[in-house]
Amino acid sequence: MRISYDWRLSRLINDEGMVIDEIYWTSDVTVPNLVRRLLLLQKGRMSPEARILYERFDDVEVCPEGHLDDINWPPYDEDQQKMFDEAAIKMTKLKIAESSGDLDKRLDMLVSSANEIRSTWTTSESRCIEWVGLFLTEINLDTNRKEIINSIVKSESISSAANLMETTQPLFSPSEVEWKSLKKHCELAVDLTQRMRQHEDAIRILTLDYMPTLSSLIGPLNASKLLVLAGSRERLARMPSGSLQVLGAHAAMAAHRKGASPPKHGSILFSLPQVGKSPRWVRGKVARFIAGKASIATRIDHFGGIPWGDKEISKINSDIEKIISKFPKPPIRK
Amino acid sequence: MKRKIISLGWGVRKEGRNIWTRNAVKGISVRKERRKKDGKNEWRIWDPTKSKIAASLLRTKFDPAKIIPQPGNDCLYLGSSTGGTVSHIHDCVCGSGNHHKGQIIAVDISSRMMRELVKLSEIRPGIVPVLADARDIAQISPFIYKKVDWIHQDLSISDQAKTFVKIAESFLKNNGIGLLSLKGASERAADGSLEIKFEKAEEILMNSNLNVIEKIDLKGLEEQHVLFYCKMKCID
Ligand SMILES: C[S@@+](CC[C@H](N)C(=O)[O-])C[C@H]1O[C@@H](n2cnc3c(N)ncnc32)[C@H](O)[C@@H]1O
Numbered sequence: 013m014r015i016s017y018d019w020r021l022s023r024l025i026n027d028e029g030m031v032i033d034e035i036y037w038t039s040d041v042t043v044p045n046l047v048r049r050l051l052l053l054q055k056g057r058m059s060p061e062a063r064i065l066y067e068r069f070d071d072v073e074v075c076p077e078g079h080l081d082d083i084n085w086p087p088y089d090e091d092q093q094k095m096f097d098e099a100a101i102k103m104t105k106l107k108i109a110e111s112s113g114d115l116d117k118r119l120d121m122l123v124s125s126a127n128e129i130r131s132t133w134t135t136s137e138s139r140c141i142e143w144v145g146l147f148l149t150e151i152n153l154d155t156n157r158k159e160i161i162n163s164i165v166k167s168e169s170i171s172s173a174a175n176l177m178e179t180t181q182p183l184f185s186p187s188e189v190e191w192k193s194l195k196k197h198c199e200l201a202v203d204l205t206q207r208m209r210q211h212e213d214a215i216r217i218l219t220l221d222y223m224p225t226l227s228s229l230i231g232p233l234n235a236s237k238l239l240v241l242a243g244s245r246e247r248l249a250r251m252p253s254g255s256l257q258v259l260g261a262h263a264a265m266a267a268h269r270k271g272a273s274p275p276k277h278g279s280i281l282f283s284l285p286q287v288g289k290s291p292r293w294v295r296g297k298v299a300r301f302i303a304g305k306a307s308i309a310t311r312i313d314h315f316g317g318i319p320w321g322d323k324e325i326s327k328i329n330s331d332i333e334k335i336i337s338k339f340p341k342p343p344i345r346k
Numbered sequence: 347m348k349r350k351i352i353s354l355g356w357g358v359r360k361e362g363r364n365i366w367t368r369n370a371v372k373g374i375s376v377r378k379e380r381r382k383k384d385g386k387n388e389w390r391i392w393d394p395t396k397s398k399i400a401a402s403l404l405r406t407k408f409d410p411a412k413i414i415p416q417p418g419n420d421c422l423y424l425g426s427s428t429g430g431t432v433s434h435i436h437d438c439v440c441g442s443g444n445h446h447k448g449q450i451i452a453v454d455i456s457s458r459m460m461r462e463l464v465k466l467s468e469i470r471p472g473i474v475p476v477l478a479d480a481r482d483i484a485q486i487s488p489f490i491y492k493k494v495d496w497i498h499q500d501l502s503i504s505d506q507a508k509t510f511v512k513i514a515e516s517f518l519k520n521n522g523i524g525l526l527s528l529k530g531a532s533e534r535a536a537d538g539s540l541e542i543k544f545e546k547a548e549e550i551l552m553n554s555n556l557n558v559i560e561k562i563d564l565k566g567l568e569e570q571h572v573l574f575y576c577k578m579k580c581i582d
Contacts (some may be wrong), residue, residue, distance in 0.1 A: 018491050053488035054478065077487050077516055085492060097474060100489065104464050104475045111457040111477075221456045318428065319458065321396075 015058075015065050016078030016085070019049050020092060022061035024069060025082070033068070035061040046099040047106065115222045116244040119215065123240045126211040133204040137161070140198045147182040148174055164198040224319040225309040229328065230284060230302070237280050238306070249307075249314035256310075257281060257303035277303075286332050293342045297335055354403065354411040356446075357438040358392075365392040365400050367437035371469055376433040390437070394567045397431040398500060398527040401567035406575065408560060413523065413575060415439050415496035417446035422494045422517055424480040425501040426452035428462035432473060435498075440472030448472050451489050455479050481509050483516050493519040500527040507547035511554040520580045524556055530570035544572055555579045 013026050024033040037049075037059070053059060058066065058074060066074060079085045088096060137157065144160050145153045147170050151160065159177065167173035170191060174181050186194060212233060219232035223245065226235040241259045242248035248256065258265060260278035268274045276296035282288045287299050305328055312319060349362040357368035366382075366389040373388070375381055380391045394400040403410040415421050419439050426432045432452050439448035452467070453476045454460055460477045467473035478485035480501055497518050499510045506528055514524045528547055530540040544561070551558050556576040564571040 019488060020491075050488050054485050056484040076484060079491060080487070080493050080517065088491065097471065100474045100476065101464060101467060104460055104477045107477045108457045108460055108464070217455075221458055224456065224458055313458075316461075318462075323395075 013069065013071070014073040014075050014078055015062050016075050016082055017059045017062040018079050018085075019046060019053060019059060019096075020088075021086070022059055022065050023079075023082075024065050024072065025078075031084075033065060035064055037061055041095075043095055043099050043102060046095055047103045050099060050103055111221065115218060116239070116246075119218055119222065119236050120240050122211060122215050122218065123236050126208060126215065129204055129208050129211060133201060133208060136197060136201045136204065140164070140194075140201050143194055143197070144173075147184065147186060148177070148179050149183070151177060151179045161198045161201050164195055165202055167195075170194075223310065223313045225312045225317075226306060228320055228325050229306055229309045230280075234280050234283065238310075241278075241280070245310065245314050249310045251307070253300075253303045253307035256307050257299055286329075286336075290336050291339070291342070294336050294339045297339070298332055301332065301335060355414055355438060356417045357441060358411075358414055358434075359389075360403070360410070363404065365394065365403055366390065367392055367434045368441070370437045370440060370442045372442070374469070376466065377428075377430045390434070392434045397434065398564060398568055398571060398573050399431055399498060399525065400434070401564045401571075402525070402562045402573045402575065404567065405562050405564055406560060408575075413525065415448075415523070417441060418448045419495040420448070420490075420492070421450040421496045421498075422486075422490070422513070423450055423452045424454075424497070424499040424513065426454045426463055426475075427456075427459050427500075429466040429473070431498075431500075432463070433466060433470065436470050436473055440470065444470075444472035446472075449474060451476055451486070451494070453478050453480050453486060480513065481505075483512065486513075487516070490517055493517055494522060495519055496523045496525075498525040498527070502529070507550040511550060511556065514576070514578060515555055518578045520578055522578045524574075524576040524578060526551070526574040526576065528572050528574065540570060547574070551576060555581060 013024060013032065016023050016025060019037070021034060021036045023031050026032050049059060053076075056076070058076075062074065066072060140161055141153050141157055144164060145151070153160070163173045163176040167176055170182055170185050185191075215236045216232045219236045219239075220227050223232075223235045223239065226238070229235075230238075238256065238259055239245055239248055242251060242256075258275050258278045260280045261275040264272070264275035277287055277299035281299045281302060282295075284302065287295050287302065290298055309320065311317070352360045354360055354365070359366050369381060369388040369390045375390060377393075377396065379393060382389050392400040394404050399414070402413055406413060415435065415438065417439060421435060421439055423432055423435065429452065432450060435450055439450060440446055449472055451474045452463055454463065455478065457477060460475055463473070463475045467475045474489060476486065476489050480486065480499070481503070494517055497514055499506065499513065501509065503509070506526065510524070510526045518524055526547075528544060530543065548558060548561060551574060555578060557579055558574055558576050560575040562573045562575055564573060
């Protein structure tokens with residue numbers, strides 16, 4: 013026996029397809045209540061009617077999508093259709109309003125904690141590698157760092173790890189407790205990578221939504237970093253593009269104040285391949301161009317313009333290519 | 347000289363290389379597209395460089411009229427964005443004031459996009475805006491009480507094909523039309539070149555309850571895009 017339901021009714025159906033019991037939603041049927049119901053169902057919960065049937069009978073299967081396969085499921089009547097249409101719009105508006113609640117702060121938490129995880133990971137990872145290198149003296153500690161850590165995590169002793177990595181057996185082995193600590197430390201490094209990935213996924217989802225245009229220009233992770241450096245989307249949108257260009261260049265800016273030449277780009281723009289992988293003499297030009305576009309993109313996102321699509325982005329990319337190919341040789345110093 | 351007009355079904359026609367839909371909301375464009383009068387009707391041009399469905403209508407080797415839904419159909423549109431394509435589907439499935447009594451459940455995960463879509467659905471009855479993650483069936487099923495006639499999925503995510511199969515197997519009628527737009531670049535680079543990617547997707551579709559009728563290459567209109575034109579198998 014199974015229970016099928018939608019927002020209007022719930023049915024208990026036996027294996028022959030017969031309706032054993034049926035409850036309709038009858039009290040307080042209003043649009044706001046329907047919105048509440050739809051929100052509940054969207055979270056994968058049962059409708060109140062389905063719950064009653066569920067508690068009334070033992071040994072039943074609950075099929076949230078079961079009604080779709082039931083040819084006898086009643087169609088919407090005109091009132092139900094009208095109510096449903098109205099509720100869908102109300103509900104979506106509600107969700108839109110909710111989703112914009114202080115995204116600056118939420119992204120700041122995510123990006124800052126992701127940075128913390130990354131720096132912990134960097135420390136632990138190099139500690140693990142050096143530690144393993146103490147015992148496995150012949151492996152290359154610069155290439156295959158990931159493989160070294162994974163092998164330790166998978167092994168039960170240092171010598172089986174050596175086998176796994178196809179390297180010579182260690183001359184000295186760690187004691188049992190020492191090995192356990194080493195292994196745990198490697199597990200920590202792996203765990204941190206996974207957590208970093210999880211954080212980045214969350215950042216991507218929020219940023220794509222909050223700054224769609226800037227995300228399509230420089231990628232959601234970079235967009236979120238600029239946002240956090242600027243303090244808020246509002247600030248980033250109001251910032252002159254020259255300041256945006258050098259976001260993340262604290263040290264160079266400090267030096268500039270003391271008389272050094274100004275930085276050409278901050279760390280975020282530099283991490284873009286179009287800037288960082290270009291010849292050094294065009295980096296500043298490309299960075300300035302992208303900063304200008306990024307500034308416009310942020311304004312579109314912040315002040316509610318229509319986000320850019322693939323067309324606009326590929327136009328910008330080809331303009332960047334043009335800038336780069338215009339200066340194939342370093343300038344001659346005068 | 348007057349160009350030949352070919353009807354592609356109710357409210358959709360092809361004139362030379364252009365496709366037009368009969369505007370359900372006279373006097374208003376959705377994406378600043380061109381409009382023109384024809385007697386008491388008004389038509390809106392459907393730009394094939396901005397809509398993968400319009401592009402497919404021009405590129406298919408089969409009868410393009412079979413790709414678009416019929417008036418009064420129930421449709422599910424995943425990745426509706428701000429509703430450009432949705433509005434043209436609405437022109438033919440619902441028509442002015444939804445006199446065909448059709449329905450388009452339009453799903454997108456982005457609240458920014460949904461803001462525009464809600465505005466559209468308020469002037470175009472029959473469009474149901476749903477802010478949800480298309481990868482999660484439970485977030486969509488409360489809005490669907492019976493299986494639909496037509497599905498289009500156009501999501502900027504990896505694993506598009508898998509999601510599409512899951513969605514179609516849950517929500518698409520026997521013999522219903524399922525269209526999957528696939529973009530080369532949005533999937534991870536590690537998955538290999540464009541071709542391999544499209545082949546992988548095709549394989550996933552082949553191993554499902556869908557029949558792939560045609561893999562439509564949209565080159566020249568939507569670069570690096572293909573649209574898989576599928577039909578749900580009859581299963582009882
Ligand atoms: C390429 S656009 C679709 C364009 C649209 N079909 C048109 O022709 O106007 C892709 C859309 O998918 C949405 N999207 C991405 N991931 C999603 C998900 N998991 N669930 C729902 N929508 C998603 C994005 O917000 C974006 O609006």
